[in-house]
Amino acid sequence: MAERVEPGARVYANALYAAAVEADRVAGVDRDLAEMTGALVENERLRRALFNPELPHDAKHRIVSRLLDGSDQLLRNALLVMIDNGRLTLLPDLQVAYAELAAEEERILDVDVTTAVPLDDAEVEALRKRVSGALGMDARVHARVDPAIIGGLVLQARGVLLDASVRRRLQDLRRGLISTPLPIGSEA
Secondary structure, three states: OOOOOOHHHHHHHHHHHHHHHHHOOHHHHHHHHHHHHHHHHHOHHHHHHHOOOOOOHHHHHHHHHHHOOOOOHHHHHHHHHHHHOOOHHHHHHHHHHHHHHHHHHOOEEEEEEEEOOOOOHHHHHHHHHHHHHHHOOEEEEEEEEOHHHOOEEEEEEOOEEEEEEHHHHHHHHHHHHHHOOOOOOOOO
16 A cells, blocks of 8 residues: 655565565565564554663564564564664554565555545446556555545555546646736736
C-alpha cells in the first residue's frame, strides 16, 4: 500500500530482501516480519520495551530472540542489527517496505482506491481486473470511502497517485479562474 516509508527502513528492507532472495526464503521472512509487526501493534508493553532508548541492547536482544524463536534466522539477525544501531523504531516501516518488495517479486500490486461512496464487491472485482489487465500484475485492491472527494476516484499504488476525483477537478477549475488574467478594460 502506498505509504510513506522512512528511507532508513528501505535500506534495511532492501538488505533483508536481498539476503532472503539469495536464500530463497522471501515468503517466509515476509510472513514472520508481518507476525512480528502484528505482535508490536497488539502488545503495548512489548512496544514500549523495545522502543525504549534506555533499555539496554542486550535486554532487547533477549526479547527479540525469544519472540522470534522458530522464525527465520535472517529476520532475527536483521532485527538484532537494527537494535545494535538504535534503529528498531523503523520496524513498522521496514515491514511495509519489505512487503512491497516481496509483492513485487510475486507480481502483486497493492492498489488503494478511494471513492465518495462504498464500492460493492462486484465493483471492486471489476476494478481489480482492469488494473491487473492493464499492468500485467495481480492487483490487490484496498477500497476506502472519503465523501470529501465528492465523486470519481483516487488510485494510489507504489507512490503513484492518480486523482480522478470531482474535488480535484473543482480545485483545478478554481485555480484556473483565479489565475486567468482579465482582458484590459473589462469590467470586473
